[in-house]
Amino acid sequence: MSNPLKLSDLDIGVSEGEILCSLTDIDDGGAKELSYRSGSDIHDIFIQRVGNDIYAYVNICPHAGTPLNMDDGKFMEKTGKYLMCHTHGALFQLEDGFCVAGPCNGASLRPVDIKCEGNNIIAC
Template sequence: MSHLCLVTDIKDGQAKAFPHPSPSEDRDLIIVRRGLNVYGYVNRCPHAGTNLNWQEDEFMTDDEQYLMCFTHGALFEPDTGRCVAGPCAGAHLSEVNLEVENGKVFYGE
């Protein structure tokens, strides 16, 4: 397992990008925090293949309810990665396995 961050490194209700620990991956990981829970996805929109964020660590809608692709405005549920609005409705972000131990977030191989 690769250590990525502390849960508290991410503001509750927000998301941050972290380098993918696998050398063969060229995309960052997105880690979303909801209380003590974290959810991880590959930073790639299933519609256009672009990064979701338009600026560093800008992933969430203003009300912190959804991850948003800033290319075409697709909205994704933070806890499932399912697209609920936009050109890829019904598609999902690519989920990554995260594990939390003692407040530390690890990438599960």
């Protein structure tokens, strides 16, 4: 598993403890995409919600380097058990981003260091 990305370590204007969004901004089973820019660098992440649990990853497939989703806020495959790269169909465990099927089998998505406090999703 790769080291979690700390948004506060990037030159994008996000501080540790900053509220990224509210839990209620994300439908249960849905995701919210966030994009940050610093000069020519682009940092795209997504936060996936399942009930009151949240998972955040950098939105890049380790195989193709493309975003996982093709539609806004759609990162899960149809059963809702795995995150899916819509380019090549790779499946990733929601809890740790580990690829269990597809061309990047054994690789992992890069997690983003966040936490939920009350109803707020916060950068760590």
